[in-house]
Amino acid sequence: MTCISHFIHIPGTFPSKRVPSPTNISITFTQRPLQLFHLLLLLLLLLLFSFSPSEQSFPWGSAAAVSQLGRTDPGHSRIGSNPDRAFFSNGERPGRLLGLSPLRTTIRSVQGESSSKSATELPQTGDQMNGIHSRRLQKDLSSFPRPLSVSDLSSVPENGSKMRISFKGISGSYSEDAALKAYPNCETVPCIEFEDTFKAVELWLADKAVLPIESSSVGSIHRNYDLLLRHRLHIVSEVQLPVNFCLLALPGVRLEQLKHVLSHPQALASSDIALGKLNVTRENVDDTAGAAQLVASKKLRDTGVIASARAAELYGLTVVAEKIQDDLDSITRFIVLARDPIIPRTDKPFKTSIVFTLDEGPGVLFKALAVFALRNINLTKIESRPQRKRPLRVVDDSNTGSAK
Ligand SMILES: O=C(O)C(=O)C[C@]1(C(=O)O)C=C[C@@H](O)C=C1
Numbered sequence: 001m002t003c004i005s006h007f008i009h010i011p012g013t014f015p016s017k018r019v020p021s022p023t024n025i026s027i028t029f030t031q032r033p034l035q036l037f038h039l040l041l042l043l044l045l046l047l048l049f050s051f052s053p054s055e056q057s058f059p060w061g062s063a064a065a066v067s068q069l070g071r072t073d074p075g076h077s078r079i080g081s082n083p084d085r086a087f088f089s090n091g092e093r094p095g096r097l098l099g100l101s102p103l104r105t106t107i108r109s110v111q112g113e114s115s116s117k118s119a120t121e122l123p124q125t126g127d128q129m130n131g132i133h134s135r136r137l138q139k140d141l142s143s144f145p146r147p148l149s150v151s152d153l154s155s156v157p158e159n160g161s162k163m164r165i166s167f168k169g170i171s172g173s174y175s176e177d178a179a180l181k182a183y184p185n186c187e188t189v190p191c192i193e194f195e196d197t198f199k200a201v202e203l204w205l206a207d208k209a210v211l212p213i214e215s216s217s218v219g220s221i222h223r224n225y226d227l228l229l230r231h232r233l234h235i236v237s238e239v240q241l242p243v244n245f246c247l248l249a250l251p252g253v254r255l256e257q258l259k260h261v262l263s264h265p266q267a268l269a270s271s272d273i274a275l276g277k278l279n280v281t282r283e284n285v286d287d288t289a290g291a292a293q294l295v296a297s298k299k300l301r302d303t304g305v306i307a308s309a310r311a312a313e314l315y316g317l318t319v320v321a322e323k324i325q326d327d328l329d330s331i332t333r334f335i336v337l338a339r340d341p342i343i344p345r346t347d348k349p350f351k352t353s354i355v356f357t358l359d360e361g362p363g364v365l366f367k368a369l370a371v372f373a374l375r376n377i378n379l380t381k382i383e384s385r386p387q388r389k390r391p392l393r394v395v396d397d398s399n400t401g402s403a404k
Contacts, residue, residue: 162187165336166200166209169287172311176289178239178334179210192286194224198231201339209337210239214381217270217327224335225385228355235353237336242329245271247321248292248305248312255304255320262291263306271306274324280304292317351380357387 165182166189167175176188189206191197200206214220228235245267249258261268261280268275268282275282285291288307295305296315304320305311312319344350358364372379 163208164189164206166191166197166206168192168194168197168211170289170293172289172292172308172314173287174241174243174308174332175210175212175287175334177308177310178212178241178332181241182210182237182239182334182336183208194227198227198233198337201233201337202231204339207338208236209233210334211337212266212332213335214333215243215266215270215330216332217325217330218266220383221266222385225383229385233337233339234341235335236338236340236342238351239334239336241332241334243270243325243332244308244323245306245325246309246312246319247274247324248295248307248317249303249320250295250299250301251316251318253301253304253318253320257302258304258320259302260300261304261306262295264288264291267306270325270327270330273326274321289314 163183163186165179165186167173167179168191169175170190171188176190179186179188189200191200194211197206197209197211201209211224212221213224247255247258247261249255255278258278258280260283261275261278262283262285263271264287265284267288268284285294288305289311291305292307292311292315294300295303296317305317306324309319309322311317342350344352356368358368369379369382
């Protein structure tokens with residue numbers, strides 16, 4: 001008995017040698033006493049039956065056969081005593097599925113020729129079942145987004161090559177620092193504009209993009225919020241970079257000799273107090289490392305740069321002053337974007353970003369936020385952006401998306 005219920009519950013691992021189990025043979029014996037010749041013939045047939053290759057590959061069909069054998073002797077089979085018990089995933093009873101009564105099948109399986117016929121019929125039915133079942137399963141699974149695994153978060157893509165991360169600026173910029181912090185062994189892909197970092201990923205020139213979204217001292221980087229609305233990439237990670245703004249100059253140049261300071265507007269704004277103490281003009285450039293390269297290549301002795309110590313090393317400048325930012329604990333938050341979304345797991349907390357628009361009306365934002373408050377969901381940041389007559393892309397379940 002234990003044997004019967006055991007192998008019925010393990011589809012796909014049905015050991016064919018169990019089919020002619022002693023229990024099943026003894027069942028048949030009680031029904032029809034046999035001569036020695038018949039017994040030998042029977043054993044031969046059973047041996048043939050048990051080594052049939054098709055038997056091994058269609059466990060469901062075999063399970064049905066055993067359940068029907070058991071039905072001849074209610075005392076030997078719990079399964080046989082419950083004809084309504086379903087063994088197929090569609091709830092169909094085996095006897096009905098095969099178009100045979102359980103008793104007839106049992107007799108055939110021990111009486112000669114027809115037993116081998118029944119043995120081949122059963123696997124075919126199992127085959128059809130497996131086929132229908134797996135086709136249905138494949139269709140269902142293909143409509144789901146591919147779940148990312150731990151390997152997607154590591155610095156090496158599946159094919160063994162280095163992860164390519166696009167960032168805005170040139171080597172030595174803070175954005176590149178953020179990319180290297182997130183993926184220490186990555187290959188960084190410099191881009192001229194923020195939008196180019198998105199396009200690099202969309203066109204498969206890079207695997208991911210890293211871009212600043214917020215500075216703890218200066219606030220949101222709105223340009224990147226707007227780009228997020230217009231592109232189809234997904235936020236998959238976040239990097240928080242403590243930014244150490246340094247004042248750089250050509251080797252041998254002293255602080256008092258500087259008349260101009262070049263840098264990215266964010267860096268200049270974050271270093272307002274220190275720059276106010278110097279008698280210098282402030283000039284915006286596209287990125288901090290680009291400013292360092294410009295001063296180095298043009299040998300501008302009266303011009304300083306706000307950039308990182310790594311940029312000083314890369315472009316042959318010296319650090320004249322360190323940590324010149326107003327807020328010494330300033331942190332810039334970067335987001336990592338990818339073509340595929342991350343499926344949140346339950347073993348650790350995940351941050352989620354949601355974008356929505358509301359129709360005009362009193363209290364609409366209040367009502368939308370109540371959805372979170374009533375469920376005790378903590379919000380880390382709220383940002384509002386004007387739509388500027390640009391349609392917002394709405395993503396549906398299949399992640400195709402349309403403009404609204
Ligand atoms: O110019 C750089 O180095 C950048 O990486 C850009 C950027 C920014 O856009 O905010 C990034 C971080 C710093 O706060 C300053 C500049």
